[in-house]
Amino acid sequence: MKSSLVPSPLVVAFTAALALSASAFAVEIPYDYHVKMTPETTIFGCFSATKKPVLTVKSGATVKIDGGGAAEWGREGGEAEANAWLKANNIPATTETCPAIKEIITALKETPRMPGVPGGHFIVGPIYVEDAEPGDSLEIRILDVTPRLPYGAHGVRPGGSALPDLVPRPFNHVYQVDLKRNVAVFDKNIEVPLRPFNGVNATCPPDSEGPYRSSIPPGAFGGNLDWKDATTGTTLYLPIFQKGALFYTGDCHAAQGDGEVAGNAIGNANTVIYQFILHKGATLQGPRAETPTHYVCFGLDTDLDVAMRKSLIEMTKFMEEKKGLDFVHSMTLASACFDLHVTEVVDKVLGVYTQIPKKIFVNEPDSYWYRVR
Numbered sequence: 001m002k003s004s005l006v007p008s009p010l011v012v013a014f015t016a017a018l019a020l021s022a023s024a025f026a027v028e029i030p031y032d033y034h035v036k037m038t039p040e041t042t043i044f045g046c047f048s049a050t051k052k053p054v055l056t057v058k059s060g061a062t063v064k065i066d067g068g069g070a071a072e073w074g075r076e077g078g079e080a081e082a083n084a085w086l087k088a089n090n091i092p093a094t095t096e097t098c099p100a101i102k103e104i105i106t107a108l109k110e111t112p113r114m115p116g117v118p119g120g121h122f123i124v125g126p127i128y129v130e131d132a133e134p135g136d137s138l139e140i141r142i143l144d145v146t147p148r149l150p151y152g153a154h155g156v157r158p159g160g161s162a163l164p165d166l167v168p169r170p171f172n173h174v175y176q177v178d179l180k181r182n183v184a185v186f187d188k189n190i191e192v193p194l195r196p197f198n199g200v201n202a203t204c205p206p207d208s209e210g211p212y213r214s215s216i217p218p219g220a221f222g223g224n225l226d227w228k229d230a231t232t233g234t235t236l237y238l239p240i241f242q243k244g245a246l247f248y249t250g251d252c253h254a255a256q257g258d259g260e261v262a263g264n265a266i267g268n269a270n271t272v273i274y275q276f277i278l279h280k281g282a283t284l285q286g287p288r289a290e291t292p293t294h295y296v297c298f299g300l301d302t303d304l305d306v307a308m309r310k311s312l313i314e315m316t317k318f319m320e321e322k323k324g325l326d327f328v329h330s331m332t333l334a335s336a337c338f339d340l341h342v343t344e345v346v347d348k349v350l351g352v353y354t355q356i357p358k359k360i361f362v363n364e365p366d367s368y369w370y371r372v373r
Contacts, residue, residue, distance in 0.1 A: 029144045029273050033057065037066040037103050037124055037269075039110035045120020046212040047223070049204050049242050053128035056244075059278035062143065067198065067252045068104040068122040070267040072153045072174065075108050075119065089174045091151045100148040100269050114212045121200055121215040121224065122269075123250030129276055132245040137284045138203055139277040140236040140247070141369060145196045145270050152177050152184050152254040152266035162261040162345045175266055177254055184254050184266055195255045196270050197231040200224050203238045204246035215251070217349035218300055220286045225298065225351060226265070226344040227289070228256045233370040234291050239284040247276065260344040286314065292372045295322075295356040300349050307352040308340060315354040323361070333360075 033055055035041055041054040057063060071077070073085035079095045082105060086093055095101045104122075113119070129138060155172035158164070175184040175192070183191040202223040205213045218224045222238045230236060238245075249272065256265030289296035297318050299311025312331075315338065319330035337360060343351030358366070 031062045031064040031143075031273050033061065034064045035066065035124060035127070037068050037100075037107055039107055039112070041124050042068065042107045042111045043123050043125065043248070044111060044113060045117045045123075046114050046215055047123075047126075047202055047204050047221075047246075047248055048114060048212055049207065049246060050211065051126060053126050053244065053246065054124070056128040056130060057276060058130050059276065062273060062275045063127060064271065064273045065124055065249060066100070066103070066148065067124055067250055067270045067272065068100070068107055069250070069252045069269045070149055070151070070153055071104050071108055072172070072267075078105060078109075086151075089151070091174070091176065093150045098148075098150065104269060117212050117214070121251045123200055123215060123248050125248035125250075126204060126244075126246035127248075127276070128244035128246060129278055130244070131280070132240050132278050133243055133280075134206075134241050135281065135283050136240045136245075137279045137282045138238050138240055138245045138247065139279060140201060140238065141275040141277065142197075142230060142232055142234045142236070142272065143275060144232050144273040145198065146272075147177055147179065147194065147196050147252075147254050148269040148271055150177050150179075151175060152268045154262060154264040154267050156262040160263040160346070162259065162263075175254070177268065192255050192266065195228060195231055196268065197228060197253055197256070198249045198270055198272055199226040199230075199251035199253055199256075199265070200249060201230060201236055201238070202248045203240050204242040204248065206241040215248075216347055218343075218347060218351060219349065220300075222287045224251060224344075224347055225287065226251075226253075226256065226260050226347065227296075227298075227351070227353065228253075228258060228265075228343075229291055229296070230289070233372065234289060235369075237279075237284060237288040237290075239286065245276075245278075249274070259342050260346055263346045286310075288314070288318065289353075290368070292368055292370050293358055295358065297354045297356070298343070299352045299354075302349055304342070304345065304350045304352065307350050311340065311352040311354045315356065318356070 252270035
């Protein structure tokens, strides 16, 4: 999807800054607004069309958003419990040296819970986009994603994961997160490269999905896609179902593999910088995305085979709309050089995505806003 807007000076500045640094984490990226994580900006486990917007912006605005998560000391615990857990797990931090931990504790204790939703994903929002109406679409340019915590954690439990009947006992693993080396340390022999992203990116679902729609299953509005490529340099396109779009984000990860097979990924608390661009009258049936190297079409369903089918159908629609190829040409080309991947298999609604490589379109100029070093 092409934007009719001229790239903002903020994005131009971002691209120039990125060219000077090998690490995205070292880049200072300009932004228009900062949404901090507080009990007022946080919501747990659901999306609500009636929650008061935490910010109102015009199309083109760039927003820094602080997220939460990874409260491994227990959601009812305070600073003493957090500090004890950090010490026991050899994490070189305290609530004094890492302010994000204090913010997480406060949000967990003081954020009002929605009726019938005692907990769930740690989410911030909504952000209201002026002039956005149902039938429009929202472009979200992911300018930066940076972990806020020096650790990450996740695990597996009986009855969960992609192999729920085979998990013998609850297990949780703690990683040390090293931003300087861009890794999460699994043990002395294994290091996982950091690729931080927010698993939840959503416009508010339609009223037909209820007043407090669970954040666990993804949907046409995006939500808990758990798509590992929703990181720095990626663009999401989401349908709009509510006035103002009402954008939410959260479920912060430091890294994840396709499938998210344990039922979760390396939990953290990210700060993201997003630019929001409104496309009037550009109706979408579900989420799409673009990276510096690929176009991406999603399929979502409780049946993985049906999700695959939906992803391919969305791909053929995209190829007709954007590239002028009919169904038979698109499917033939897809079989030659497109790739199918699984986003996750653990969120009730499962995800498949088709990746379309940009490099095959040899006569199209590269006008994408992000440049990979």
